[in-house]
Structure formats: structure tokens, C-alpha cells
Amino acid sequence: MAERVRYRTKQQELIRDCLEKHSDRFVTAEQCMDCLKAEGIHVGQTTVYRALDRLTEENAVIKIPAVDGAGAQYRYIGELRPGSPGRLVCLQCGKIIPLECNKLHGFSEHILKEHDFALDSSHLIFYGCCRECRKFRETQEGLQDRNENE
Numbered sequence: 001m002a003e004r005v006r007y008r009t010k011q012q013e014l015i016r017d018c019l020e021k022h023s024d025r026f027v028t029a030e031q032c033m034d035c036l037k038a039e040g041i042h043v044g045q046t047t048v049y050r051a052l053d054r055l056t057e058e059n060a061v062i063k064i065p066a067v068d069g070a071g072a073q074y075r076y077i078g079e080l081r082p083g084s085p086g087r088l089v090c091l092q093c094g095k096i097i098p099l100e101c102n103k104l105h106g107f108s109e110h111i112l113k114e115h116d117f118a119l120d121s122s123h124l125i126f127y128g129c130c131r132e133c134r135k136f137r138e139t140q141e142g143l144q145d146r147n148e149n150e
Contacts, residue, residue: 011043015051019061019076026064026073026094062089062096062125086124092133099124 018035019027027035029048036043052074055061064073077087077096086099099121108119129137 011047012051012054014041015043015048016055016060016076019055019074023076023078024094026075028071028073030071032074059123062087064089064091064127086121086126088130089125089127090130090133091127092129092137095130095132097130099126 014036015032018032018039022035029045029052032052033043033045033048036048052061052063055076056063056074060078061074061076064075066072075094075096086104088097088099089095090097104121104124108121111117111119
């Protein structure tokens with residue numbers, strides 16, 4: 001069966017351009033729509049969500065799923081080359097770190113052998129807290145503890 005040809009509409013390109021302009025941070029679909037409205041561009045909510053899903057599938061966008069009732073967040077990263085490593089994403093500051101680890105191959109083999117599931121390392125995204133944000137949090141907690149003990 002022939003592969004379906006994917007086309008891009010002008011609206012999809014405008015959404016991509018908006019995300020690219022704000023690639024230094026994560027944005028929600030609503031924030032993307034607000035950005036477009038500020039530029040005099042009106043795009044329907046369904047179109048925005050479909051474009052964001054498509055960009056996520058194409059690895060041009062990283063998506064942080066909705067947590068605690070908040071909306072999903074998206075960040076433009078550009079296209080990954082095939083075979084590119086996965087990503088580490090800091091949930092505090094939004095930093096994206098390439099995942100280059102010699103243990104990743106062993107982890108992928110474990111998942112395949114023990115769970116009968118083949119990982120695609122170019123789509124691996126681990127969410128957590130980067131070194132700087134952890135240090136900042138520890139410093140803040142230390143200051144708070146000291147103030148409480150005084």
C-alpha cells in the first residue's frame with residue numbers, strides 16, 4: 001500500500017513559525033493561539049491541536065503531557081536526524097539535554113528481551129529535573145529550614 005503523502009497548510013506553517021519564535025520555552029496550545037491572535041492570525045483550536053500533534057510525531061516538537069489538570073505543553077526543537085539520541089527534559093526550567101549514554105543500548109535490549117517491546121531511541125524522552133534546578137531547590141530548602149530553626 002502506498003504511503004500517504006503529508007501536506008502542509010498555511011495555517012500549519014504559521015503554527016510552526018509561532019513555536020519556533022518561542023523555542024526558548026514550553027507553551028500550551030492556548031498560548032500558541034494567543035500568540036497567533038496577537039499577530040492578527042485566527043486559527044481554530046482543532047487546527048492548532050492537530051498541528052501540534054503532527055509536529056510532535058515529526059520530532060519537531062517535544063510535548064509534556066498534561067499534569068494535575070494543566071494543559072499539555074509544547075516546545076519547538078527542530079527536526080531530529082534519524083538515529084539521534086533521545087532527550088532529557090527538565091520540568092523546572094525547560095532545558096533540553098541530548099541523551100547520549102552508553103547504557104542506553106543495554107536498557108533498550110532489556111526492554112526488548114524482558115518486555116517484548118522495541119524502543120526507538122530517537123523518540124525517547126525522559127522528564128525530570130536538571131542539575132542546576134536541583135541545586136537551586138536544595139539551596140531554597142536549606143534556606144527555608146534555617147529560617148524555620150531560627
